[in-house]
Amino acid sequence: MWQAGSGRPLFGCACCLPLPRQTPADPSRRKFLAGGIASLGLGIAAPAVAQTSAQTTAKSRIDVHHHFVPPFHADVMATRRASGRPPKWTPQMSLDEMDRSGIATAIVSLVQPGAWFGDDVALSRKLSRECNEYGAKMIADHPGRFGLFAAIAPPDTEGSLKEIEYAFDTLKADGVGLFTSYGDKYLGDPSFGPVYAELNRRKAVVYVHPTTPACCGNVLPDIGASTIEYATDTTRTITQLVFSGFATKFPDIRWIFSHSGGTLPFLTARLEVEAQRKKLKGGAAPILRRFYYELAQGTTPGQLAALLKMVPVAQLLYGTDYPFRPGSEVNAGIAAQGFAPDEVRSIEHELAMKLLPRLKQG
Numbered sequence: 001m002w003q004a005g006s007g008r009p010l011f012g013c014a015c016c017l018p019l020p021r022q023t024p025a026d027p028s029r030r031k032f033l034a035g036g037i038a039s040l041g042l043g044i045a046a047p048a049v050a051q052t053s054a055q056t057t058a059k060s061r062i063d064v065h066h067h068f069v070p071p072f073h074a075d076v077m078a079t080r081r082a083s084g085r086p087p088k089w090t091p092q093m094s095l096d097e098m099d100r101s102g103i104a105t106a107i108v109s110l111v112q113p114g115a116w117f118g119d120d121v122a123l124s125r126k127l128s129r130e131c132n133e134y135g136a137k138m139i140a141d142h143p144g145r146f147g148l149f150a151a152i153a154p155p156d157t158e159g160s161l162k163e164i165e166y167a168f169d170t171l172k173a174d175g176v177g178l179f180t181s182y183g184d185k186y187l188g189d190p191s192f193g194p195v196y197a198e199l200n201r202r203k204a205v206v207y208v209h210p211t212t213p214a215c216c217g218n219v220l221p222d223i224g225a226s227t228i229e230y231a232t233d234t235t236r237t238i239t240q241l242v243f244s245g246f247a248t249k250f251p252d253i254r255w256i257f258s259h260s261g262g263t264l265p266f267l268t269a270r271l272e273v274e275a276q277r278k279k280l281k282g283g284a285a286p287i288l289r290r291f292y293y294e295l296a297q298g299t300t301p302g303q304l305a306a307l308l309k310m311v312p313v314a315q316l317l318y319g320t321d322y323p324f325r326p327g328s329e330v331n332a333g334i335a336a337q338g339f340a341p342d343e344v345r346s347i348e349h350e351l352a353m354k355l356l357p358r359l360k361q362g
Contacts, residue, residue, distance in 0.1 A: 299333020
């Protein structure tokens with residue numbers, strides 16, 4: 001059972017955003033399948049600011065941290081997740097926000113905790129399949145505007161391997177979306193090895209989003225888990241990937257971590273002490289520099305200063321955390337940092353196009 005506070009946005013819910021409330025008809029899974037899936041080509045954080053003319057006239061950004069909420073996933077969360085139903089969302093709401101923020105393409109992934117609710121394997125497999133097909137239909141309905149980080153649940157090895165095959169070979173997904181922890185298991189858990197072997201074979205992009213850890217959902221009364229624990233859970237799971245050996249054993253997985261790496265950039269000295277204790281050849285730093293980090297809720301001066309001491313600009317990606325945060329927030333943070341024009345291009349779209357080659361075909 002997920003701890004109270006799972007999925008809470010950092011600064012409130014999406015209802016505070018000026019978003020349209022129109023709701024298109026839900027996609028028909030039966031009609032979609034009958035049509036032939038194989039044909040798919042498949043300080044403090046800056047406040048939201050008014051869009052600049054450049055943001056409203058040019059859409060070139062690629063958002064790798066953009067949530068979607070299929071209706072059936074929302075219904076399950078309403079009864080199975082301690083924090084209940086997520087914010088209201090429709091594909092049109094995403095498109096409107098993308099147009100406001102200069103985003104050409106959003107690679108969608110599920111809201112935490114994804115498709116894994118305890119040990120209900122049947123529910124996990126059903127949710128993964130239906131959510132992935134919903135995402136694939138969004139891609140087909142809106143050419144060039146969406147991509148998909150497919151849902152899988154690593155604690156279910158057999159189900160994950162089947163869904164990886166379906167998501168990549170049939171739905172043409174751009175990668176998979178994982179969460180930092182699944183109950184008491186982090187991403188370096190030995191049982192996840194077979195799933196990573198297959199992802200490594202496919203040279204897959206794996207996007208990782210935090211969730212409320214089983215250990216620490218209510219440490220501070222009246223402080224939501226997303227305020228502190230999300231960033232900390234990101235650091236926990238990266239640390240375990242490094243010291244479990246998985247990050248080295250499966251070098252062809254391209255890992256993307258959320259929120260500028262959480263608290264990781266501030267703890268690198270401690271990881272190096274652990275690397276010495278464990279006699280990790282070369283230390284932790286070379287492994288951390290191979291990972292990619294997206295910037296949603298991670299563009300304050302202190303965050304960027306620490307992150308850029310750990311990795312070069314070439315490892316950074318654009319992300320918004322929609323519908324929890326608007327794109328104007330990360331746009332303002334990138335502008336305030338004073339990146340060079342070629343660095344901005346790398347962050348906002350060039351690196352994403354290298355990692356996700358399907359986007360070039362759009």
